[in-house]
Structures are given as structure tokens and as C-alpha cells.
Amino acid sequence: MGISNVSAAMSRSARTTLTALLVAGALCARSNSSFAQSTPQRPKILGLAHIALFAHDMDQSRKFYSEFLGFEEVYPLKNPDGSLSMSFFKVNDHQYIELSPEKQPDTDRLSHISFETDNIEALRAYLASKGVKVPDQAKPVRVGNLAFNITDPAGHTVEMVQYMPEGETEKNYGKHLGPNRISTHMTHVGIIVSDLEPEYKFYTEVLGFKETWRGSSNGTVLSWINLKAPDSDDYVELMLNKPEPAPTKRGTAHHLCLVVPNVNQAVAKLKATSYMKVYSKDIDIHLGKNRKQQANLFDPDGTRTEVMEPTTIDGKPTPPSSAPPPQ
Template sequence: MGAWVWAQPTPRPAILGISHVAFQVKDLSKAINFYHGLLGYKPTRMRQKNTAPEQVTFKVNGRQHLKIFSGLPDGQDERMLEIALEVTNAEAMRQYLLSKGLKVPPKLDQEPTGILSFTVEDPEKHLIKFIQLKQKNTSKSFREEQLSDAVSDRILHVGITVADVKKMDAFYLNLLDFSEIWRGGRPDTVINWINMRVPDGTDYFEYMLVSGPVSRQQLGVLHHVALQVPSMQKALDVLRTRLNDPQPYKLESPRIGRNNRWQLNLYDPDGTRIELMEPFPMR
């Protein structure tokens, strides 16, 4: 009598953290002035096909980048293009999601640098890219090659709009094994934000809960990136030396957030919020 052969479940490869966040901008020069002139990240222009939007990459550290693309159309509210998650094996991740019934591309994309990736949509249409870095890059410390002029050397979290928590949890919590680490709101009796940490690292997504249509201005606030700074005062001191070079920038005052950490909101020329945040609560 033949023995039963049970199909083994496809394992999920490690999801290490946020690799990059990409935004579309209307005026590339003005955006570079913000991300380079104010935040201090060195711009690297990427070669694109003639018909493709121009791309500029800003290295935050050895494993994380901010990216901007030209060509934001007049009247388009959405500026966030994609969020990339670093995985140990892109093909294994594609096979894992396929085994769970998710629609995935038939094959991986390979960049000239050897980076492997594929992109899917989450339940609320945010584009999520899974990216596998070249082997020689994966052993580097994430702080390696961080620029001394940069105001921060880490992307701590990225904010995304969420209208249906159950549907998003089915993707991030149940499928990708993210875990909830904090929730809060203003006032305390209301939940406005839920923080969901990646399964194999300390970066996290912030659910920005919405209950109806949002304006362009609101979307720029909700779809945001948080950069960690060891000291808000030191960050302020650096930013204040750059407020008029190369173009004037009006700096808001820092505030203490609902998580009891110092925070400072900055906005690029298209209204996308870049949040600076200290790593620990105030004492």
C-alpha cells in the first residue's frame, strides 16, 4: 500500500525591513533642493529609458533609500508610488504569495545592478515591492556609507491610508506576519493609528485610519515617511543652518506626539510629509 504524501506548505522567506519609499514630484529641481539641500541626502540620478520619468535616489543608509520620480500630473492627488520591502529571497517570496492565492507577476524583474524584485498591490491598492539585494550588499551594516550631512540615517516607518483594517490585516498580519506594536489616537478614546512591525526587523508600517474621501493636502500628510533622529535638538540645529540655502523653508516647531516622542513635520514641495522622530519616549 502506498504511503500518503502530504504537500509541504511553502515557507515565507524573511522580510527584513523597509528598503525604499518612492514618490512622484512635479518639479525635480525643487524636490532635490528639499531632500538634498534641507535633509542633506546626496542625490544620485538614475539612467532611465527615454520615455520613462527621471529618477533620483537618495541614500539614507546602506540598506535604505528615498526615491523621487519626475512627472507628477496636474490634478493628481497621490504622490506615493511604491514601498519596497527587503526580503532574503524574492523568488521564494513570489512562490509563497502565489501559494496563498495572491495575484503575483509570472517572473521577477532584474535590474542592471543585479537586484531582483516583483510588485503586488495590497488590499487598498498601495504598491508593495519585494526586493532582494545583491549578496555582497546584504552583509553590510545598515549604517554603512551613511552621509555625514544627512539629518537622519534611518527610515523608521512609512504611513499608509487604511479604510478597512480587517482587509489590511488579512494581508499584513495574517499573510506577511507583521505584528501590531502600538495603537493610539487623538483623543485617547479614538484609534487613528496602528503600528505594524515587519516580521524579521524593527521597521514598521503605520496604518493611518480613514473613514471617507481625503483631500490632496490630507493625503500628503497621511502617506508619509518617518526618519529617526537620535536628538531632535541636534536635528533642529542642523536644519536651521539650511533654511535659506538654496531656497527658503519655513520650519515648524517640534511637538510631543501621542507616543510621547519628540516629532517634527517637514513637507516637500509637493506636500509629502517627512516626519522626524526620536527613537525613545520623553522622560
């Protein structure tokens, strides 16, 4: 074979190889693109929607959250017999405290926590793709929003909700925001965790939360981890307890936190309410381990409301604890 024929054959071979590589690359790119499109993406998690609590005495608990904390009670829900099924206390347009009657003795007072999303069906599909057990579809709740429940590794019920135009939440935007509110924002909720690793992975790797701080009450064992929602400054506080306290002793750990610009002024406002005639506990203003001024309040069932300033006493960040979690 002549030199020119050899060159031509090599050229044809090179072109064939190049073409094959280009086709393979295109198919691979198309496959990757198709895979990316078929893998659900997490929609936004916009922050805390509510904390739902049980009350042994609804009348007394309603007074605590309305007369003492100053939140307006909105659209109470009734049972078929006319008795109260659930009541909502409005913190702001996107956040509520829910109360439901539950008179069984020796039970936990936390019903569930809830996060708001901008696309409930996309979130349901995303969680399903991550192996989280979800219902077949989100369903309307009694106040007109779309929601579904999941269970986190620690056994807590977590409700995901999307506020809908026809729902009571959106229809009441700008309403029931009275001047007596002790706070206008619920910055976090606390939930008990005994087995840290699966709970931490669930909130960080599945839901996309990010750790912002961890602390210890005694310097030797880790007590709390703060995990911030991906599209909000709201966070869930993992309260590390091993073993878990008895159901009737969980009210301090299972809690909500209301942020206030000045705790001293907030406590003075609380002490000026008529509810102080029946509130028997001391209100102690103290500096927390996170170096933020705070005070603790307890509803008639013993569930704690933490009232806390947004920044540390000197504006400097508090170093995280290096203590190990409880074993």
C-alpha cells in the first residue's frame, strides 16, 4: 500500500473513532440531562410555620397564649358536637401556635412541628426520592392549606404546609396582628433527640438544614445543636437527651422561642398583664450559654416558651462547644 493510501486509511479510521466518541458523548450528556430532570429537586423550605401543642385545660392554655403572650386567637375549629377541636394563635402572617385539647394523663405535650414550603407537591416528590415515607399526595387541611406529615428519625411528626390563596392563612394576611404581642417572630422550636446521627443526617442531608451552633450546659457533654432551615433564618434546636425524659417531663426541652429586641422590656410588659395574677412561676432574666439574654415562661401544661434577644450580649459570636454528644 502506498504512503498516500495509508494516510487516507488512517484519516478515515480517526474520523470514525472521533465520530463514535462524539456520539457516545452526546448520548452520555443526554442521559445525564435526563437523569437530572428525573431527579426531583428540593423546593424552598421557607421557615417555621407552627408548633402544635396539646392542652389539658384549653381555657387556661388559651389565656396563657392570648392574655399573657398577647397573640390573637383566630379561626378556632370545632368538632361535630360543637366542642373546640383546635385553636390558632397568630404570631405573624406565616407563624402560629396551635393548641388542641388532649386530656390523657402522662402524655407528651408536643403534637408536631411544621415548616412552610413554596411547592408542597415538589417537596413531597423530593422527599419520596430520598426514601422518606410520604403520602400519595398532599391534602387540604381544615383551614384550606395543602399539607402532609412525615416522621423524622426521632419519631417527631413534621408537617409540611403550603399556604394557599383560598386558605385562611393567606386570607388573613395583615390581620390579627395586635399590639399586645410579646414578639412578632418565632425563631426556633426545640425537639428531643436521643440518637443524634440519624436525626442530624435527616435534617441536614435530606432537608438541607445547616448547623449554625452547638452548645453544652456543663462543658463536658453536648446539649444542643441549632440547624437552620435552608431558605430562612428559622431553625430547629436538637435537644440532646439520653435517655429521653418521661413524657410528662419534656416541656422544658420541647419548646418554642420568641425573639424580642429587649428581654428586660419584654418581661416588664408581661408583668403588667392581668395574667400575672394567676401566673405563679418566677420570671428569671439570665444570660444563656449562647450569651444571649433570655427568660423562660411555662404554659399550664409545663411547655416552655423561651423569650430571647436576637444577638449576643456584646454582638460577638459565641464559639461552638467541642463536647461529645451523650452516649
